[in-house]
Every structure is written in structure tokens, then in C-alpha cells.
Amino acid sequence: MIGFLLITFRLPQASTMASMVDNLFDFILWTSVISFVGIVFGKLLFLVRFRRKKVPESKTAYITGHTAMEMSVAGILLVWVMVIFYFGWVDYKKLRVAPANSLEINVIAKQWLWEFQYSDGRRLTNELVVPKGRPVKLIMTSQDVLHSFFVPNFRVKQDIIPNTYTSLWFEATQLGEHPIYCAEYCGAAHSGMLAKVKVLEPDDFEAWQVEGSLGPMAALDATANAKVSPAEMGKTLFSTKGCNACHSVDGKTGVGPTFMGVFGHQVELQDGKKVAVxxxxxxxxxxxxxxxxxxxxxxxxxxxxxxxxxEEMSALIAYIKTLKEAVQ
Ligand code: HEC
Ligand SMILES: [Cu+2]
Known part of the structure; x- marks a missing residue:
């Protein structure tokens, strides 16, 4: 049976989300299996019990409806759907909102590879290195078409859209390597758009950060070797692109608003609406x-x-983020 196969061939539960997603899946699966069996069994029973007989015993009563029965079936189904909705809602909220202490990593998807950019300037291609037991938030964008970041062992998946940022978070619970797939058809080599998450013990992760192994592909990239952090690059761009003519970073209002302490806060717009920065x-x-x-x-x-x-956009954002602690 399908259910049996699904249980037998379950993927490793390698993140804090995994059991949560699996539990809801199991609930839907098994309640569906039970009702399926019930319906089929009932049908067979009725088929035999009310089959046409050679000598009719008596005519079946003419039934127009049974309000109590109909309402209770509708009621049970409503409760069932609401239970699914409730757990779906609770889980969804957990999946969407990354904890504040998350380690942030930028992800750039392109035909047909993944680039991971750390706040210290380190970049890796097709390999994401993360510590175990710490929430990791990925801030993702695409350089060309739609892609989707999917780690089956973590039970997380998120579309990646050009010209906008989407994010996803997870906390790995199992050391080792977990495959990453692109889950949105993105052209000829879509199926080859593979990468892996490497989960290290927190100590090993720190050592790895210090030691500066740059990954196999990064060595080819001269800018990667320079290890300029996105925030530093953003700081440079802030003046080379001329943002500093109108924006300050020390709280003074110029032609434009200051960037000191804006990120992560609310800002009021001309029409009175408030938006989160x-x-x-x-x-x-x-x-x-x-x-x-x-x-x-x-x-x-x-x-x-x-x-x-x-890339420059992400760098400017990284720089503006660093200005947020200055106030309060
Ligand atoms: C000619 C002056 C000028 C330049 C140059 C300029 N800005 Fe602005 N910027 C403004 C003004 C005025 C506003 C406020 C009105 C608005 O929202 O459009 C603003 C608003 C913003 C906001 C929204 C700020 C908030 O507090 O909500 C951001 C972010 C921003 N600018 C980023 C940049 C960046 C990054 C650069 C450089 C690449 C830049 N600006 C260059 C004048 C400028
Ligand atoms: Cu893709």
C-alpha cells in the first residue's frame, strides 16, 4: 500500500521542521486511508445486503433525505478540514518566520547553479556549509528565471524570483551532506542544478570560517579570493554610486532620509501607510x-x-543592515 511505502522509504528528518511536516502529512494520509477503507467496505456491504433477489422480500422504503445524518457527515468533515487547517497554519507560521538570531546567508540562483554568499565575503558554488543546531536564514534571489530551493531532508522549499528577494529558514539537526534540488523547471539543465548542504558541528563550522577554505569554484573567481564582505562592498558603493549625496548614515536628515536605524523598522509613507524596511x-x-x-x-x-x-544591490542592503544597531 502507498502509505506503507511512504513510511518505509521515509527520507531522513534532518531539520527541526521535518517531523512537524511529516506529522501533518501522516495525519492527512492516515485519516484519508481510514475513510477510504470505510467507504469501500460500506459500498461492498450495501452491494451484498441490498442486491436484487429472486423473490422480493419487501420493497425498500422511499427515502428522500435524513437531515441528522447529512448534518453529522458535513460536521465531521468540517472538523477534519479545520484540524488540518489549524496545524497547517501553525506550521506555516513557524516555517515563514525566521528566529531573530539566525545566521544570514545570501543565495543567488542562476542557470544552472547555486551561489552562496556569507557575510564575511566567502562564496561557495553548489555547496552550502552550515552549523548544526543554529537557525540559518537564506535570503534568495535569481539572476535570470524562476528557480526553487528545495532540501527534501529538511522539508523546506521556496520559490526564487528574479528582481525580488524571498527567504527561507531551517535549523539542521543531522550532520553530513543533504542534497539541494531546484524544484522549478528553469531550462535545459534544470535537472542538473544540484547542490548540497554540508552540516558541521558548531566548532567545526567556526574553524571552517577562520581557515578560509573557499570551495572548488571560488578559486576561479578573483573577487571571491579578495574576500570583501558584502557589507564592505556596499559601503564603497554607497559613495561610488552617489547615495551619500542625499543619504546620511549618522542620523542626520539630508535631501533624503538617513539610513541609520531604518532597517527592520517601520517607515511612514506620504499617503500615511506604514511599511516595514x-x-x-x-x-x-x-x-x-x-x-x-x-x-x-x-x-x-x-x-x-x-x-x-x-550583487551590488545585495551588498548595499547588507551595508544598510549594519547601520541598524547604531540607534536605540
Ligand atoms: C538625489 C538624491 C538621492 C540619491 C542620489 C539617492 N537617493 Fe535614495 N532617496 C532620496 C529621497 C529624497 C528619498 C525619500 C523619498 C522617497 O522615498 O523616494 C529616498 C529614499 C530612499 C530609500 C527609502 C528610505 C527610507 O527611509 O524608507 C532608500 C532605501 C534609498 N533612498 C536608497 C538609496 C540608495 C541605495 C542610493 C544610492 C544607490 C540612493 N538612495 C540615492 C534621494 C536620493
Ligand atoms: Cu533552477
Whole structure:
């Protein structure tokens, strides 16, 4: 039986999400199996019990309906669906909201490979190294088409969309290597868009960070060897791209708002609406400045569309993030 196969060939539960997702899956599977068996069994029973006989005993009563029975069937189904909904909702919230102390890693997906960028400037291709027992938040974008980041052993999956950031988090519980797949058809070599997550003990992870192994592909990349962190690169861009003409980083208001302490907070717009300053908001503010204009400022910021690459954008965001601790 399918259920039996699914239980027998279960993938390793290698993250804190895994058992949560599996439990809900099992609940849906087994309640469905039970009701399927019940329905088939009932049908067979009725088939035999009410078959046409040579000598009719008596005519079956003409039944037009049975309110109590109909309501109770509807009621049971409603409760069943609501239980699924409730656990789906609780799990979904856990899956969506990364803990505040997460280790942040940028992910760039492209035809047909994965690039992982750490806050210290380290980059890896097709290999993601993470510590065990610590939440990891991936901030992901695509350089070309739709992709989807999928780690079956962790039971996590998230679409990756060009020109916008999506995120995903997990906490690995099993050491070793776990495969990463692209789960959104993205062209000829989609099926070859493979990578792995390498989970290390926290101590080994720290040692790895210090030792500076850059991965097999990174050696080919001159900028990777330089190990400039995204935040440092962003700081440079902040003046080379001319952001500093209008924005300060020390709290002073200029032509534009200061960047000190804005990231992760709410900002009020001209129309009175409030928005959270996150990766997508910053990106939009730079690429399409007039889409959301901050209250008290003129809509005079020029667009930087076509002048800032995805990588530079992520670097600017990383830099703006570092300015958030300065206030409070
Ligand atoms: C000519 C001046 C000017 C330049 C140059 C400029 N900006 Fe702006 N920027 C503004 C103004 C004015 C606003 C506020 C009005 C608005 O939201 O459009 C703003 C708003 C923003 C916001 C939203 C801030 C908030 O507090 O919500 C971000 C993010 C931003 N700019 C990023 C940048 C970056 C990054 C650069 C450099 C690549 C840059 N800006 C260059 C004038 C400028
Ligand atoms: Cu892909």
C-alpha cells in the first residue's frame, strides 16, 4: 500500500521542521486511508445486503433525505478540514518566520547553479556549509528565471524570483551532506542544478570560517579570493554610486532620509501607510524610487535601474543592515 511505502522509504528528518511536516502529512494520509477503507467496505456491504433477489422480500422504503445524518457527515468533515487547517497554519507560521538570531546567508540562483554568499565575503558554488543546531536564514534571489530551493531532508522549499528577494529558514539537526534540488523547471539543465548542504558541528563550522577554505569554484573567481564582505562592498558603493549625496548614515536628515536605524523598522509613507524596511523595500526604493515615497520628502530620488547589478544591490542592503544597531 502507498502509505506503507511512504513510511518505509521515509527520507531522513534532518531539520527541526521535518517531523512537524511529516506529522501533518501522516495525519492527512492516515485519516484519508481510514475513510477510504470505510467507504469501500460500506459500498461492498450495501452491494451484498441490498442486491436484487429472486423473490422480493419487501420493497425498500422511499427515502428522500435524513437531515441528522447529512448534518453529522458535513460536521465531521468540517472538523477534519479545520484540524488540518489549524496545524497547517501553525506550521506555516513557524516555517515563514525566521528566529531573530539566525545566521544570514545570501543565495543567488542562476542557470544552472547555486551561489552562496556569507557575510564575511566567502562564496561557495553548489555547496552550502552550515552549523548544526543554529537557525540559518537564506535570503534568495535569481539572476535570470524562476528557480526553487528545495532540501527534501529538511522539508523546506521556496520559490526564487528574479528582481525580488524571498527567504527561507531551517535549523539542521543531522550532520553530513543533504542534497539541494531546484524544484522549478528553469531550462535545459534544470535537472542538473544540484547542490548540497554540508552540516558541521558548531566548532567545526567556526574553524571552517577562520581557515578560509573557499570551495572548488571560488578559486576561479578573483573577487571571491579578495574576500570583501558584502557589507564592505556596499559601503564603497554607497559613495561610488552617489547615495551619500542625499543619504546620511549618522542620523542626520539630508535631501533624503538617513539610513541609520531604518532597517527592520517601520517607515511612514506620504499617503500615511506604514511599511516595514526589509530587503524588498530597499530594493524597490532603489530601482523604482517613486513607488513608495517616504513622508516628508520630495520624490526626487533617481532610479538606479540598470545601473546596479543584483550583487551590488545585495551588498548595499547588507551595508544598510549594519547601520541598524547604531540607534536605540
Ligand atoms: C538625489 C538624491 C538621492 C540619491 C542620489 C539617492 N537617493 Fe535614495 N532617496 C532620496 C529621497 C529624497 C528619498 C525619500 C523619498 C522617497 O522615498 O523616494 C529616498 C529614499 C530612499 C530609500 C527609502 C528610505 C527610507 O527611509 O524608507 C532608500 C532605501 C534609498 N533612498 C536608497 C538609496 C540608495 C541605495 C542610493 C544610492 C544607490 C540612493 N538612495 C540615492 C534621494 C536620493
Ligand atoms: Cu533552477
Amino acid at each position: 526589509d530587503e524588498n523595500y530597499v530594493r524597490e526604493s532603489v530601482m523604482d524610487p517613486q513607488a513608495k515615497v517616504v513622508k516628508g520628502f520630495q520624490p526626487i530620488m533617481p532610479t538606479f535601474k540598470g545601473q546596479i547589478t543584483d
